[in-house]
Amino acid sequence: MKRVTAFLLVAVGVINVAPLVGVVSVEQLKQLYDVDLASTDLIILMRHRAVLFGLVGSFIVFSAFKRPLQVLACVAGLVSMLSFIILAYASGDYGAALHKIIIADVVGSISLIAVLVLRRLPGPGDR
Secondary structure, three states, rough: HHHHHHHHHHHHHHHHHHHHHHOOHHHHHHHOOOOOOOHHHHHHHHHHHHHHHHHHHHHHHHHOHHHHHHHHHHHHHHHHHHHHHHHHHHHOOHHHHHHHHHHHHHHHHHHHHHHHHHHHOOOOOOO
């Protein structure tokens, strides 16, 4: 089970780290979110958002190899992804690019919940 949980954590971490490219490239941000970044203020906010995702994603990946941190990393990832899903659905007005991110966050959330469940199952030597 440890390998499965590690794989899931790395996969979810990569999903969260992906927006980090937006820190160095406004064009990547525009392409990723399919939004008009007309103001410098919005660009700064989106770049900062990318940094925060990089931190959350890196922490999730790191936890794949540090079992004591896994629950905390799962909680951090779930708060991040589920809050986005809730905000998007509460708004109800979003485009196709954000819909793809919602799908990725749903998959990521399910994966993190699976990690939490798998951690509670007894391992081969635990019986």
